[in-house]
Amino acid sequence: MKRCHVMGLMVALGLQVVVMAGVFLGGVYPLWVGEEIRLETRPVDPRDLFRGNYARLGYDFSTLKASDLRPGDVVYLPLEKQPNEALWRGGEPQATEPETGLYLRGRVAGQPWSAGNTVKYGIEALFAPKEKALALERQLRDSAVAVVRVAPNGKAALVAVEAKAINN
Amino acid sequence: MQLLGLLRRELRSECRQWVADGDISEEQGNRILARYGTRLDDDADSSLAYKVLVTVAMLFVGLAILLLVSANWEEIPRAVRMLGLIATTITLNLIGIRGYLKQGEGSGWLFLGGISYGASIMLIAQIYHLGEHFPDGLFYWALGVAPMAWLVRSRLLALLMLAVAFLWMGAQGQYTPPWAMVLFLGVAGAIALRAHSGGLLLVVIAVLVSWLNLLLGWVYGDGWGPDFEAGHLSLNMGLLALLYAFSHWAAQSEAHYLRRSGSLVGLWSLRGYLLLLLMFSFREFSEGYLHELVGLADPGLWAGLLAALLASVWVVVRRLGSSGPRLLVMLLPFLLLGIHAFGGTEMARGDAAWLFVVAVNLLALLSAIVLIQEGLKRGLTQYFYSGIVLILLLALMRYLDLFGDYLGAAAMFLVAAAVLYGAARFWRRQQNQEAAGKASAAGEGQS
Numbered sequence: 169m170k171r172c173h174v175m176g177l178m179v180a181l182g183l184q185v186v187v188m189a190g191v192f193l194g195g196v197y198p199l200w201v202g203e204e205i206r207l208e209t210r211p212v213d214p215r216d217l218f219r220g221n222y223a224r225l226g227y228d229f230s231t232l233k234a235s236d237l238r239p240g241d242v243v244y245l246p247l248e249k250q251p252n253e254a255l256w257r258g259g260e261p262q263a264t265e266p267e268t269g270l271y272l273r274g275r276v277a278g279q280p281w282s283a284g285n286t287v288k289y290g291i292e293a294l295f296a297p298k299e300k301a302l303a304l305e306r307q308l309r310d311s312a313v314a315v316v317r318v319a320p321n322g323k324a325a326l327v328a329v330e331a332k333a334i335n336n
Numbered sequence: 337m338q339l340l341g342l343l344r345r346e347l348r349s350e351c352r353q354w355v356a357d358g359d360i361s362e363e364q365g366n367r368i369l370a371r372y373g374t375r376l377d378d379d380a381d382s383s384l385a386y387k388v389l390v391t392v393a394m395l396f397v398g399l400a401i402l403l404l405v406s407a408n409w410e411e412i413p414r415a416v417r418m419l420g421l422i423a424t425t426i427t428l429n430l431i432g433i434r435g436y437l438k439q440g441e442g443s444g445w446l447f448l449g450g451i452s453y454g455a456s457i458m459l460i461a462q463i464y465h466l467g468e469h470f471p472d473g474l475f476y477w478a479l480g481v482a483p484m485a486w487l488v489r490s491r492l493l494a495l496l497m498l499a500v501a502f503l504w505m506g507a508q509g510q511y512t513p514p515w516a517m518v519l520f521l522g523v524a525g526a527i528a529l530r531a532h533s534g535g536l537l538l539v540v541i542a543v544l545v546s547w548l549n550l551l552l553g554w555v556y557g558d559g560w561g562p563d564f565e566a567g568h569l570s571l572n573m574g575l576l577a578l579l580y581a582f583s584h585w586a587a588q589s590e591a592h593y594l595r596r597s598g599s600l601v602g603l604w605s606l607r608g609y610l611l612l613l614l615m616f617s618f619r620e621f622s623e624g625y626l627h628e629l630v631g632l633a634d635p636g637l638w639a640g641l642l643a644a645l646l647a648s649v650w651v652v653v654r655r656l657g658s659s660g661p662r663l664l665v666m667l668l669p670f671l672l673l674g675i676h677a678f679g680g681t682e683m684a685r686g687d688a689a690w691l692f693v694v695a696v697n698l699l700a701l702l703s704a705i706v707l708i709q710e711g712l713k714r715g716l717t718q719y720f721y722s723g724i725v726l727i728l729l730l731a732l733m734r735y736l737d738l739f740g741d742y743l744g745a746a747a748m749f750l751v752a753a754a755v756l757y758g759a760a761r762f763w764r765r766q767q768n769q770e771a772a773g774k775a776s777a778a779g780e781g782q783s
Contacts, residue, residue, distance in 0.1 A: 170437070181426065184453045187476045188422055191457050195464030217460040218473070221407030222465075235621035238559050240512040252623065277469055277511050279600045290467035297408045326465040 198325035202317030205247065205256040207291075210313040210330065213247060221301040222293040223329065225314055229258030232285040237276045238262065243287050244322060245272040257312065261287065265322070273322030283318070291316050291326040307331050344374050345384075352376060373592025391492065394444050398451030403464065405455045414463050421459050421623030425452040429484070434489050443490035448478035450496050452483045474504035475516065483525045491536050494527040502543055507552065509562060511653065513554040517547045533599035541582075541601060546574055548639070555635045566679075567636015570672055574643030577665045581647040603718060610726055613703060616696040619654075619729065619739055623689045627728035627743035637676040644668040660706045693739065700730050701752055705759045727756075 173220060209225040216222060229245055237243060246259035247270045258272070265271075274289040296304060308331050315327040343440050349370060355365045355376065366375050422466045428449035435442025454477035460466070461473050477499040485493035501520035508514045521544055528536035552571050553562030571712075579721060586598025616622050629637075651657060655667075704726040711720025731749070738745045 174433075174437060176487050180487055181429045181433070183483055184429070184480040185422070187480045188453070188456050188460065189427070191466075191473070191476060192418070192458045192464075195460055195466050199464070216406075216470075218406065218454070219462040219470075220408045229668055239510075239561055241623070267482065277512075288467055288469050291465070292467055292469070294465055295408060295462040297410055299412070335537075 174334055180265045185227075185284065187268060195325065198323050199327065202323075202325060204252060204317050205270065206336045207257075207314045207316055208255055209312050210309070216265075216293075216295075219295055221298040222295040223301050223304045223308075225292050225294060225312075225329065227258065227292075227314075229261070229288075230286055230289075231262060232287055239276050239285070239286060239316065241276045243273060244306040245277055245287070245289070247318070270318055271322050272318060272324050274299040289324055291324050294326055294329050304329060342691065344372050348376070348378060353560070359425055363492060365736065373596070373599045390444060391447075394448055398448060401452055401455045401459070407461045409461060410504045416464065418456070418459060421452065421456045423537065425449055425456050428452050440603075443488060443492050446490060447492045447496060450493055452479065453480055454500065458689055460542045463485035469507075469511075469771050471504050474500055474507060475653060478504060478520055478526060482520065485527060487521055489527055489531045491527065491533045494524045494536055495539065498524045498539060498543055502546070505543075505547060511561075513551055517543075519677040528751035532591065532593040537593075537597040538604075541579070541738065545572075548575065552636060552639055552661050565636065566633045567630075567640075569612070569625060570629075570634070570636040570676065571643070572640070573609070573668065573672065574640030574647070576605050576608050576612070577647035577668050578643045578650075579608075580661065580665060581650040585654060588656075592729055594639075606719075606722065610703070610722065613696060613700045613726075614729060614733070616736065617693065617700055619690065619693045626675070626689050626692065628681040629676055631679070631681070632673070632676055634676055637672060640672050641669055644672055658710060683691065691754065697730065697734070697739075697748065698755075700750075701755055704730070705756070709759070709763060
């Protein structure tokens with residue numbers, strides 16, 4: 169009985185390690201296999217209760233207008249880039265997975281009382297020490313570029329935010 | 337209900353004094369205390385202060401860990417930060433497991449391990465910028481703590497799991513219905529029963545009530561998000577009746593911890609009932625509630641009706657509580673049906689709503705009288721003073737809001753005075769009859 173109990177406790181501890189490994193792999197997977205792209209963004213600085221300060225990044229394609237998609241629904245955003253442009257742009261969001269090309273996989277997280285739904289792609293926060301996050305907000309208010317790695321399945325990971333002004 | 341059981345420490349201290357003064361013997365003292373699940377040599381007092389202080393200290397250490405992670409030590413390499421915290425989590429848990437297996441203790445270390453585990457998840461999310469909205473992290477945190485809490489039957493770990501799960505429910509509940517709460521509530525409820533913890537059971541019930549309200553919000557929101565409507569009040573009326581039935585059922589239990597949790601639930605359900613009465617005693621509030629109801633198709637009605645019917649069957653079959661409140665619980669399903677059939681109609685939109693408000697004010701007055709009488713008859717101070725406070729609050733509010741203008745309010749005060757006077761006369765006559773009965777019984781005994 170005691171041996172069984174010890175096994176149970178070890179399995180419980182093992183579960184915690186597996187979850188931590190899972191969260192780590194989920195975060196690092198797009199960085200390992202993803203293609204690097206650049207997107208235009210606008211940062212502001214709030215605080216997360218458990219993860220500290222961060223710069224919140226808004227994208228033009230974060231808002232869905234006049235959509236019948238509900239909160240929790242999965243959305244696929246095809247990404248497009250013209251040969252002479254440095255930045256990638258979001259196309260028309262769709263409910264089905266695109267068969268070709270690079271795309272972002274997001275989830276609808278909107279408020280029905282607002283004009284449109286919000287879509288979260290997992291690249292909306294850049295965590296940094298407080299002073300750095302505040303400085304980022306000031307420096308990048310007008311023009312900022314998010315460097316993102318996008319895995320083939322649409323999962324994206326934020327690498328950095330740059331102040332570099334890019335003329336298209 | 338055994339409200340005195342909630343003051344076990346004071347009771348034990350008094351009893352020790354009675355024994356020391358020679359008023360009662362030690363055996364008598366122990367027999368008295370056994371009714372409340374304690375005894376004269378119970379050393380819970382001395383260890384309680386130690387346990388509480390150590391627990392708060394550990395909580396502070398846990399908060400320090402979370403704040404250290406939040407400070408974002410960017411200059412330290414990612415791998416060092418991450419592996420350091422994961423190693424700390426494993427070490428703390430192993431120390432806790434060792435302590436638990438050797439001496440049946442170690443839940444403090446496991447509690448710290450649980451916080452360190454959550455901090456590790458948050459650190460990974462911080463390092464890899466895993467999105468702004470991250471309820472998944474809270475979910476994984478609660479999920480990882482659940483098996484450990486279950487295996488060591490730790491109230492502390494169960495509370496940590498429930499607190500994190502509650503935060504997850506609030507964060508995730510804005511986007512999808514948090515169905516997985518049933519898992520955390522089930523685990524915490526089972527631990528409360530296995531560890532005989534009345535306090536944990538109360539927390540589980542409070543979280544369960546919040547969860548049911550959120551789920552009803554999703555029904556109203558029609559899949560677009562939680563929407564809070566007037567029908568929530570109907571659900572909570574039904575839940576209050578169910579809690580009343582549970583508290584009286586638990587108060588009859590053989591298990592002391594169930595009796596204690598029954599007393600606590602009884603007190604809080606009484607407070608909830610009084611709060612609802614006071615809110616509905618305002619004309620604007622009642623009118624708003626009646627206007628917003630959507631008739632018999634209201635999901636809040638059916639949810640409240642289910643809870644109220646369960647409560648009615650429970651109090652009738654087990655004959656729980658005293659006759660007045662029992663009658664009210666039995667009538668609640670019909671009241672809810674009546675209110676919803678009446679609500680939302682043209683009649684409710686007109687002046688007829690004031691009838692409802694008058695009825696609620698009279699019900700509040702009757703409730704106050706019953707509380708005062710029950711408090712005096714059964715020696716329950718809480719009931720007595722709840723009744724007094726309810727009457728005074730009611731009088732103050734009606735004097736200020738002038739319900740029915742000056743003449744209407746004056747008439748209402750006169751009716752209230754008549755009801756109070758009648759109740760006082762009835763009470764006095766009953767007391768006299770009881771005293772006469774006792775005197776004649778004593779006379780027959782002497783002859």
